[in-house]
Amino acid sequence: MTPLAKLRKRREEQEPEVDDWTEMCRGTMPVADVEWRSRARVAGRVRSLRVQPWAGVPTLEGTLVDDTGGISVVFLGRRHVPGIRPGTQMVVEGMVGDHAGRLAILNPDYRLLAVHE
Amino acid sequence: MQTATPRQPERVAPPKPIPLAPFVDLPESGRYRFKNRLLGPPLHTDQLVHERLGKPTALAVFASDNLSSVAYGTEEIIRQLVPYIGLAAFTLVMPITIALLVVLGFLILSYRQTIKAYPSAGGAYIVTRDNFGLLPAQVAGVALLTDYVLTVAVSVAAGTAALTSAVPGLTSYAVPISVAFIIIIAFGNLRGVKESGRIFAVPTYFFIGTMVALLIIGFGRMFLGHLPVQSIHKAGMLTLKPGHHGGDGFLMGATVFMVLRAFASGGAAVTGVEAISNGVPAFRRPEWKNARSTLVVMGSTLGAMFFGLSWLDAHLHVNAYEKGTPTVISQIGKLVFGTSPVGHVLYFALQAGTMLILVLAANTSFADFPRLASFHAGDNFMPRQLTKRGHRLVFSNGILALSAAAIFLVIITRAEVSRLIPLYAIGVFTSFTLSQAGMARHHIRIKEPGWRGGLFVNATGAVLSGVVDIIIAITKFKPPGAILGAWVIIALVPVMVYGLTRLNKQYESEASELEGDAKAAAEAPILRRHVVLVLVDRLDRSTARAMQYGRTLTPDELRAVHVAYDADKAEQLAQEWRRLGLSRFPLELVDCPDRRITRGVLEVVAEALDGQTEVTVLVPRREYTRFWHRLLHDRTADSIARAVSQLPHANVTFVPYHLGTNIHSEAHV
Known part of the structure; x- marks a missing residue:
């Protein structure tokens, strides 16, 4: 087997992560199609995350984006959700409301894509 | 103060005259000192x-x-x-x-x-x-x-x-x-x-x-x-053209x-x-x-x-x-x-x-x-x-x-x-x-x-x-x-x-753009909102100073922004921020998968700009007393400033922190 072919094979072996993600994305909709006051299930990447200090109201607020747009994801009463960091890929599901004038899902169900270190 | 009494209250210290020039105890730049030594003191106009x-x-x-x-x-x-x-x-x-x-x-x-x-x-x-x-x-x-x-x-x-x-x-x-x-x-x-x-x-x-x-x-x-x-003819001289030795002027x-x-x-x-x-x-x-x-x-x-x-x-x-x-x-x-x-x-x-x-x-x-x-x-x-x-x-x-x-x-x-x-x-x-x-x-x-x-x-x-x-x-x-x-x-x-x-042509067009309608531009209504973003790399003294300064601006919105080029570092910063929560304003972690910090900042700023908002980006910048100290760090702050300044209504302010001096050690409580 040539070195190049070896490399190709190894890359194929590493592919399953993507498959995991495709699996997770089944049944989600693009953010652009999300409607206010209806349930939605969207998949995307955490573009930004807002950390509140002690003095503020405990809230963890992030922006989840896919290729079509972004939506706020708000965890009320929490300062920290383990595993949610900038760049995390996740699927959220919940009722779409609003937060600070933007579409938002408050306290959604969420699934994180495992990151292999 | 009692205004009823006609006499002025006695002062503790008598007023002093205004000093000739404000005293600035900072070393002159090396370039200036070199120039001074080489060329002599500067001449008065x-x-x-x-x-x-x-x-x-x-x-x-x-x-x-x-x-x-x-x-x-x-x-x-x-x-x-x-x-x-x-x-x-x-x-x-x-x-x-x-x-x-x-x-x-x-x-x-x-x-x-x-x-x-x-x-x-x-x-x-x-x-x-x-x-x-x-x-x-x-x-x-x-x-x-x-x-x-x-x-x-x-x-x-x-x-x-x-x-x-x-x-x-x-x-x-x-x-x-x-x-x-x-x-x-x-x-x-x-x-x-x-x-x-x-x-x-x-x-x-x-x-x-x-x-x-x-x-x-x-x-x-x-x-x-x-x-x-x-x-x-001597050696090394131009050679004479032969055949014209007579010099007949023909x-x-x-x-x-x-x-x-x-x-x-x-x-x-x-x-x-x-x-x-x-x-x-x-x-x-x-x-x-x-x-x-x-x-x-x-x-x-x-x-x-x-x-x-x-x-x-x-x-x-x-x-x-x-x-x-x-x-x-x-x-x-x-x-x-x-x-x-x-x-x-x-x-x-x-x-x-x-x-x-x-x-x-x-x-x-x-x-x-x-x-x-x-x-x-x-x-x-x-x-x-x-x-x-x-x-x-x-x-x-x-x-x-x-x-x-x-x-x-x-x-x-x-x-x-x-x-x-x-x-x-x-x-x-x-x-x-x-x-x-x-x-x-x-x-x-x-x-x-x-x-x-x-x-x-x-x-x-x-x-x-x-x-x-x-x-x-x-x-x-x-x-x-x-x-x-x-x-x-x-x-x-x-x-x-x-x-x-x-x-x-370049100079003329610059001049005509800058000079055109300066009065109208000065009297135009100002934007309603002011958002101040403090760029944070880590929670340290230079950042703290920038946040303090940001508070004196009393903007409509004040938040710290960290571009997460390294996920672990970002996580650490977030934990520290939650724990200390010094300044009562939120920290925004921004995903930056390609590690282009400048681009990341640019996106955050662009998001805040909505045509009704002036955005000020505060960049904590370490100032070095020796030129070689500067070589130890890259110039990320400068390149960020250059990029952000290109957006309309985005403004950049450097908040200096002087390393090696005690100027900022007596921070306000």
Whole structure:
């Protein structure tokens, strides 16, 4: 087997992560199609995350984006959700409301894509 | 406070007067300290005085460029003739010299007109600009600027040749010596050598004295028949063309070209006439009258010296050396002064005088080039930096530019005058032509009393210098065996003029955009919201200071932004932020998968901009006390600032933190 072919094979072996993600994305909709006051299930990447200090109201607020747009994801009463960091890929599901004038899902169900270190 | 009591409450301390200057206990920058040590303390703007010069000193100040030309004028004529027509060269030296003197005479007559018409500053640039407009003025100016560079290079090279002729051991060091001369002159000018007469008077009159001695003794011995005739050929000299040893003066078509080329090369000898017209305001009252008579004296002195030297050369048959040293003037000096001890002393005096006046001639360009460049820049045709007076009230940037260009020329021509001469004089004659034509137009426009006479003089001057210019351009376009020639200048001037016009367009459009409707812009309604973003890399003192500062701005929204180029680091920062929560405002972590921090910040800022919001980005920046400390860190802060400033209504403020000092240690609680 040539070195190049070896490399190709190894890359194929590493592919399953993507498959995991495709699996997770089944049944989600693009953010652009999300409607206010209806349930939605969207998949995307955490573009930004807002950390509140002690003095503020405990809230963890992030922006989840896919290729079509972004939506706020708000965890009320929490300062920290383990595993949610900038760049995390996740699927959220919940009722779409609003937060600070933007579409938002408050306290959604969420699934994180495992990151292999 | 109780306002009811009529008496003022007693103060604890009596009021103090306002201190003269607020006390800033910060070290000056290293660059400034270096400048101070090198050039002396900065001069006060009020110290910019224009010394008024009497006629004898003025002659010394302005004539060096012009008079020094005799040091190489005759030699360059010989150099062009000997290889082609042999001994006949020495019969042609005088006619060519006389033709050049006629040109000189007309130039002086023409410049007498210019001085009277433009007593404030009558450089070719100003005259052309006034009469033909800005674009022709650029041509005149650029031509003159290139020639100032060449004046420095030629004069310094010739001065070095004078030195190496007297001390042949130094011949192989000609280039370093020339470069050193340029650096010394530049240094002196950066320090601000005032055009004070004494520095100039001594070498100029010393040179004139030694030349007079040379000519008197030379002619004396010539008429008494004591003067030996130089053996025609020595090793290293230009070879004579065989078959013409008779020197019958028979000229053919090709030879006419050679004669014209010799004439063109000799044209270098009449350069520098314009110096006085540039500096009329420096004369004592009545300026223009004094300037005029000084001009005539200068021209006559040059003419007499040039004429005498050419005559001696024609008689002595002194040939030029291929490498330029020993110079013709040095050979003549040796022959005329003889080998007696007194002769030796006189010979060395002549060489020293020649060298000094040549160096001074270079110095004249150092006064003129920066000033002309500042005129260009003042009209928005050159970088603005050239209008700024530096540390010692001189146009430092112009001086540096001139030195760099001259050093470059000297190095590529290996400090050989004959390689530089083909480039020389074409620029000066171009500017002569334009300024004389400008004067002719001036006479037609103004029709002052006696304008017909003036028109005749200037028109003749313009035509004559135009013809000389064309002769120079054609005959020296590319001298055989040389790469450099007049073509360089002919190609360079249009390119530079085009470049300067482009520059001007840029400046004009900038100015019109900035100035247009400034009042309306100042009175336009301001944006309603103000968002302040503090860039945070880690939670440290410099960040804390930036956050404190951000709070004093009392914006509508204040948040810290961290671009998470490293997920673990971001997580750590977030934990610390939650734990400490010092400033009661949120931290936003922004995903940055490609680690382009600048791009990440840009996106955050762009998101906050909605047409109703001014966004201020506070960038904590560490300030270093030593320059090498700065090398230990990259310049991310600066590149972020540059990128963000491109967005409309996005503003960047640096919040400095001075490392190594305790200025910020007493932070407010």
